[in-house]
Amino acid sequence: MAANEKLSPEFDLYAASYDALLEDPIRNRFAHGTHYFHQRKWVLIQDLLHRAGLNTSSLRWLDVGCGKGELLELAGSHFAWAGGCDPSAAMLDSSTRFEVRQQQSQIELPFDTGSADFVTAVCVYHHVPQAARKLLMNEIKRVLSPGGLACIIEHNPWNPVTRAIVSRCPVDVDAELLTARDAKALMSGCGFAPLFSDYFLYLPERLYSRMASLESLLAKVPLGGQYALLARSPYRASLG
Template structure:
């Protein structure tokens, strides 16, 4: 299964220049990639605490995931933050770019961190949480359902899927994407379409949030995001979904 709208060879090229290309697009927000990764992952963890999670190794409310998959991990840029926010977790990263995965293995792999470019190596019904960010707008629409099914198969019954995507309803997001080489021709996904695709794959939708409404120049307004984050206004949105305990 291909998992990018552009060829894997092109992503192999971008894997050596990923930070520079992404940083060039994000610089108009006044923040670097680390700021957004931190906020996304911290909010994901907060929601897990709020919702509770009986699929975790310890059934008590708020227990961190024992096994976590970063789907579409690229060069592993989110791995350090995932380990910081979810200490003790065993982290897998999957990406179809072999060049990106080789770099991730070289720089980040250890006893608690594994990377693969081969989807057949992902253990079945192993993960308590699958995290993905800005990946599905690169997947051709005809192949998105197959990608959701791969994630479904990887999750334990009761496991959660934190689906972060760029919000096409936010004009700032579309403007930034037009300036990132690997995002210019991407086919974006709206929040309702994401929920429809997730439901079509058997997931139960728990909630949708949108963040990153204000650039750094308007950082003094960011506290207001907590009042409107349930509206689809921010630059990115999260659909928190769950694989039912009794899967069909």
């Protein structure tokens, strides 16, 4: 599909049964339901922003590829403003508390230039064809204020359990996983300055509550189920 082609999103087909399609015996043993995964992402996002010296209460947050808005529902009230966008209108039907808009293509974000201080793309890029990834990254740069922050969270292809789950998940039938190094190169190539990167989701839900400090010690070991990369956008406009 061409990068600027208008979408007939496959996630419209998945929306009604999305949670059921994510079911997997290994995933289910790791955590009960999806809340744990969203909670872990939110904890990590807070930590990354804290390390960058920022308080969420002063930030305008845009969640690109927000889907049903679970992360927005969990974390949106902690920001000065929070909103999201997604190519799938059917997925967005479940998002009512915060402002959400439909993307008309994979590389177009329906928000004004400089309208966000912080942008997340959570498990989005593995659905984006490689030819379109830089275009989307530049669009994220456009909607960010000068010096704003972007965070990519993705499945870690170096984790064999992650690869197994992704390979048999109907929602990820088009997945092209990217490593943390790939994500860093993508952001750097679009003028972003990478700040911090962490691996996480080592421990299942039943252990994390008692051993969270262990995950912190493993954050730089590239074997976690997912990783997060935080980078700063240029302070001056640049060609991408």
